[in-house]
Amino acid sequence: MSGHMPRPAGEDDIGWVTGLLALTYRNSPVLRWALPSDDIRDALAGYLVRPIVEYALVRGHVDVVDGLAAAVWTPSGQPLPPAHPQEWETMWGEGTLANLPLLHDILTTRRPPGRDYLALLAVAGTARGGGIGTALLAHHHAYLDQHAVTGYVEATGDTTGFYRHAGYAADGDPIRLPCGGPVLHPMARTPSAVSPSAATGAKCVR
Template identity: 35%
Template sequence: MTATNTNLFVRPATEADAGPLIGVLAEAFHDGAVADWLIPDPTDRRTVYYRYFTDAFHHGLTHGQVYTTGDQTAVAIWYPRLERTSTDTRERLESLEAVAGVYAPRFVLLEEMFDAFHPDDPHHYLAYLAVDPTRQNRGIGAALLADHHRRLDDLGLPAYLEATTMRNRRLYLRHGYTAGPTIVLPTGGPIIWRMWRGAPSSGGRTPFPRTLPRRRPL
C-alpha cells in the first residue's frame, strides 16, 4: 500500500472492489464527446457502459494492473506493453457485440483506431483513469498518476495514454506528458490526444516515439 498524502492511499484493486469501481468508471466516462459519439442515447449509454466497464475492469485485473484508493472513489487501469502485442480480432468483436449490441461497430472502430496508432516502444499504457464525479478536482486522479509514475521511473519506463478531452489533456501535460499527433475519429467523431510521458534520461525524458499506423491482422 502506498501513501500519497495523509488522507489518501493507493492500493491494488481486487475482485472485491468490482462493484464500486465499475460504477466509478461508468459514471466518470458517461459524459463527453467520445461518449456522445459512441452512444448518442444517454439512457442506452448508461446500460451499455456498465457492461463495457465490467468487462474492462475484469480484463484489467487479469491482464494488467488495477489500482484504487482506500475509499474506492477512483480507479486506474494500466497495461504493461513491453513488446508489441496483437489482439484476437474475432474474439474481441464477439465480446463487443455481446457488450454493446447495436453500438458495437463504433466501439470496434474506436479500439481499432487506438490500436493502429499505439507506440511499439516498451511502456505502460494507461487505458482508464476515472474518479467519482462527486469527488473530482480534489487531487485524487493526480495521486493515482503520481503513484504509478514513481513506479515507472524506478523501472526506467515511459507511459502512454489517449486523452479524450482538453481538460484531461491539460491534466496530463501538468504531469509530465507531451502531446503527439492526434487521432480524429471518423463519421464526425471527436479529436483524441495521444500523450507520452518519456522515461528518465540524461537529457530529461525520452521524446514521443515515431509511430507508423498499422492494421490489425484480418
C-alpha cells in the first residue's frame, strides 16, 4: 500500500473508474443474475456503472487510488439504470433486461435511510491483496465517524469476511434474489466516537 494514497475523484476520473468497475462487476453474482448473457453483460456493464459514478460525484463520494482502485458511496440509494433503447430488446429478446429495474426495486426497499451506501468497490487485479481496498474503506470511514453516519453495504457470501474485518456486522435478514438468484447480506458499520480535538483538528496543550 506504500505510496498509494486515497483521494477524492473528479470528473477527469470518470472514464478509468467506470472501466475498472465494469471489468470488476461484469462477472459479479448479482450482475450475472440480472444479465445471464456474457455478451450482454460485456456490452452493458459500463453503461450501467457510469451513471452511478456520476451520481456519486454529485450526491455522494467517490474515492480513488490512482489507476488502481475506486470506492463509490451514495446516500441511501442510487438512481435507476438508464432507460435502454427499444432496439436492444429487439436484438436480445423482449424481457432480457427486465431484472434490472426489479433488482433496483428489491434493494431500495431494503436500504435504511440516512446511511452512506457503498455501491461499488473495485481494486485492479494486479493490486489486490496489498491492502488498497481496506485503505479506501478506512479513508471514508474516517469521514463517517466525524459526521456520525452509519456505513452500509450489501455483501455477497465471498465478501462478508472482508467487510466484517472492516468493522461491519449483519444488519437484518439476508436478501434472496428471486429465480435462483444470489443471497445478499446487508451489513452496517456503526460510526466510532470521535473526540472533539480529532474532529476539529485541534491539538491538546499540556
